[in-house]
Amino acid sequence: MKKTNTYTLKRKSREVLLSVLRIVFFVGIGFYILYPIFTKVMMSFMSEKDLYDATVSLVPKTWTTENLKLVFEAMEFPTAFKNSIILSLMVMVLQLVSALLVGYGFGRFDFPFKNLLFVLGIFMLVVPPSTMILPLYLTYSNFDILGIFGLITGEKLNLLNTHFPFVLSSFFCTGTKGMMFVFMFRQYFRNMPKEIEEAACVDGAGEFRIFFQVMAPSSKPIAVCVALLSFVWQWTDILYTGWYMSGYKLLSVNLYALTENVKVFIAQGGSVVIGPAYQALLNGIGTILVILPLLIMYLFLQKGFIQSVERSGIVG
Amino acid sequence: MKRTIKNSYYNGKTLTLKGRKARTGLLFVAPLIFGFIFLFAVPLFNSFMFSVGKIQLSPEGYSFKFLGFDNYKYIFFEHTTFIRSFLTTIKDVVLDTPLILVFSFFIAVLLNQKFKGRMWVRALFFLPVIISSGVVMRLDNQAYVESHIFHSGSETGTVMSNMMGGIGLSDYLIKLGISEGLVDYLNTASEGIYSIINASGVQILILLSALQTIPESLYEASSIEGATAWENFWKITFPMLSPFILVTCVYTIIDSFLMVGSDTYNMTRLIESTVNEKLDFAVASAMSWIYFVAVGLILALISFIISRYISYTE
Numbered sequence: 172m173k174k175t176n177t178y179t180l181k182r183k184s185r186e187v188l189l190s191v192l193r194i195v196f197f198v199g200i201g202f203y204i205l206y207p208i209f210t211k212v213m214m215s216f217m218s219e220k221d222l223y224d225a226t227v228s229l230v231p232k233t234w235t236t237e238n239l240k241l242v243f244e245a246m247e248f249p250t251a252f253k254n255s256i257i258l259s260l261m262v263m264v265l266q267l268v269s270a271l272l273v274g275y276g277f278g279r280f281d282f283p284f285k286n287l288l289f290v291l292g293i294f295m296l297v298v299p300p301s302t303m304i305l306p307l308y309l310t311y312s313n314f315d316i317l318g319i320f321g322l323i324t325g326e327k328l329n330l331l332n333t334h335f336p337f338v339l340s341s342f343f344c345t346g347t348k349g350m351m352f353v354f355m356f357r358q359y360f361r362n363m364p365k366e367i368e369e370a371a372c373v374d375g376a377g378e379f380r381i382f383f384q385v386m387a388p389s390s391k392p393i394a395v396c397v398a399l400l401s402f403v404w405q406w407t408d409i410l411y412t413g414w415y416m417s418g419y420k421l422l423s424v425n426l427y428a429l430t431e432n433v434k435v436f437i438a439q440g441g442s443v444v445i446g447p448a449y450q451a452l453l454n455g456i457g458t459i460l461v462i463l464p465l466l467i468m469y470l471f472l473q474k475g476f477i478q479s480v481e482r483s484g485i486v487g
Numbered sequence: 488m489k490r491t492i493k494n495s496y497y498n499g500k501t502l503t504l505k506g507r508k509a510r511t512g513l514l515f516v517a518p519l520i521f522g523f524i525f526l527f528a529v530p531l532f533n534s535f536m537f538s539v540g541k542i543q544l545s546p547e548g549y550s551f552k553f554l555g556f557d558n559y560k561y562i563f564f565e566h567t568t569f570i571r572s573f574l575t576t577i578k579d580v581v582l583d584t585p586l587i588l589v590f591s592f593f594i595a596v597l598l599n600q601k602f603k604g605r606m607w608v609r610a611l612f613f614l615p616v617i618i619s620s621g622v623v624m625r626l627d628n629q630a631y632v633e634s635h636i637f638h639s640g641s642e643t644g645t646v647m648s649n650m651m652g653g654i655g656l657s658d659y660l661i662k663l664g665i666s667e668g669l670v671d672y673l674n675t676a677s678e679g680i681y682s683i684i685n686a687s688g689v690q691i692l693i694l695l696s697a698l699q700t701i702p703e704s705l706y707e708a709s710s711i712e713g714a715t716a717w718e719n720f721w722k723i724t725f726p727m728l729s730p731f732i733l734v735t736c737v738y739t740i741i742d743s744f745l746m747v748g749s750d751t752y753n754m755t756r757l758i759e760s761t762v763n764e765k766l767d768f769a770v771a772s773a774m775s776w777i778y779f780v781a782v783g784l785i786l787a788l789i790s791f792i793i794s795r796y797i798s799y800t801e
Contacts, residue, residue, distance in 0.1 A: 190602065197608050203684055204614055273519045280512025281505070283496070292519055295527050296741055297783060301758040302775035305537065305768050306530035343522025351738075353519070378511045400616075407620045462618055469617050473610045 211455040265341035274356025538772035595694035616688035
């Protein structure tokens with residue numbers, strides 16, 4: 172006599188219920204995350220009158236690309252894009268290299284004051300940027316280490332409006348969340364088994380060779396993570412870029428000043444009033460333009476990125 | 488025969504092996520040492536000096552007059568919005584951090600289970616980190632376009648509250664007979680959820696990686712012993728994650744500095760406006776120092792409390 176197995180039936184139905192709940196939950200949250208982007212993209216194609224039209228809610232009635240063109244030119248997109256790429260790539264590479272070196276040092280070596288130095292490094296993360304920005308600005312405008320430059324050339328260097336402040340801050344771990352990358356690399360290298368190092372040593376490799384040929388290549392997953400984060404944070408940064416390179420055309424800065432730029436652009440000498448709704452529409456378009464490269468990059472890297480972070484063990 | 492075992496870096500003439508390794512280590516760490524001294528400690532000290540004096544900027548440099556703690560007295564007793572901004576921001580940090588922690592924890596546990604499309608959902612949750620940072624976040628808080636497109640009528644607020652109004656959800660709920668206070672509360676909660684989701688990206692990642700270090704065998708063993716899922720969670724998952732809860736907590740608090748909140752009374756915005764518009768650097772320095780000290784104290788307090796409950800398993 173066949174008995175229906177109620178146990179598996181109960182279990183299966185519970186699993187199905189959980190899946191459904193899970194799907195609903197994630198769709199709901201996905202909505203929260205994706206909705207603003209979706210709105211902005213839809214708005215990019217709306218004309219100004221659509222904003223005030225009561226019947227228009229999401230899909231534009233009059234499809235127009237004129238606002239897109241307007242923002243594109245007012246933001247000086249090609250120049251700003253090129254500049255932003257150069258700056259962000261430079262910062263990314265420097266932060267990656269520096270975090271790799273310093274993280275390896277903390278992870279595999281023992282030296283006096285090691286713990287103290289690490290705590291000081293974390294302390295660098297804790298201080299709010301607004302506390303530091305003014306003295307840093309003054310430091311970079313009269314840059315002189317221990318009086319060396321003053322002795323040689325007779326006057327101090329003004330590093331503003333060059334790429335140098337960023338070179339310095341990214342390479343010396345003081346940039347945006349620079350120490351966090353050091354922390355990640357340190358955790359990773361701490362977890363590498365000593366056997367690999369010893370095997371390389373037995374094979375006759377010196378310290379630096381061990382580093383370049385064994386340790387660094389194996390940390391590729393973390394390197395991808397650090398590179399992505401560093402690039403993204405630099406791409407959208409306005410605090411440091413605004414202060415250090417005020418004359419320089421960058422995407423993030425241009426986006427922040429978009430309303431003013433558009434006014435100047437349209438007016439060509441006269442004066443123009445832009446309503447708040449239209450202003451927000453322009454900002455929305457600008458945001459999409461600025462984010463788009465990041466999104467594309469993220470789409471390509473995302474699989475490797477997320478898998479790598481988990482496998483790497485930032486933790487444990 | 489007495490033999491002293493030296494465990495030092497230097498054995499009188501040359502460096503020991505330990506010493507040589509230490510030297511290499513220091514070499515690797517050199518950028519940090521340089522950066523800390525010249526690009527951090529010195530400017531930090533300067534910023535403190537600014538806060539106790541008066542600054543006049545000139546093309547060649549700046550002139551400085553020592554004034555004692557006048558600036559601090561000013562911001563506490565005379566400045567119109569400082570105390571309010573300060574308290575609002577502190578309140579925000581203290582309230583938001585646990586919410587973000589709990590939410591990230593919950594999501595990380597969910598994402599750790601095996602289900603189809605797991606990769607996509609993880610990518611989805613990490614998306615806000617890419618999108619909402621820096622410039623984009625500031626602009627988002629200033630955007631009230633939806634209020635015009637959707638005619639919900641409110642002039643301020645972030646995307647979500649206006650969306651709720653716009654879809655007509657809040658009106659619909661009111662028509663259903665639900666009191667306006669409740670609908671209002673739901674609106675604010677929805678706004679809150681939005682900001683929490685945006686702030687949780689990195690934390691979810693950290694906690695997710697941490698969850699994956701817990702060996703499956705622990706769960707199997709406890710299931711054999713007859714533990715329920717609830718007990719599993721509180722006796723295995725939670726304690727093993729406790730060190731990382733501390734890390735996440737510290738990170739969340741630090742991250743909140745960079746976020747310019749949606750209120751008008753927000754410290755970061757106040758400091759920046761003091762610097763950019765009023766050009767009053769000394770006062771701005773004093774403000775940031777107070778802010779820094781306050782948050783430093785909160786961090787220290789929280790670390791201290793949480794450390795007592797952390798169970799290390801190594």
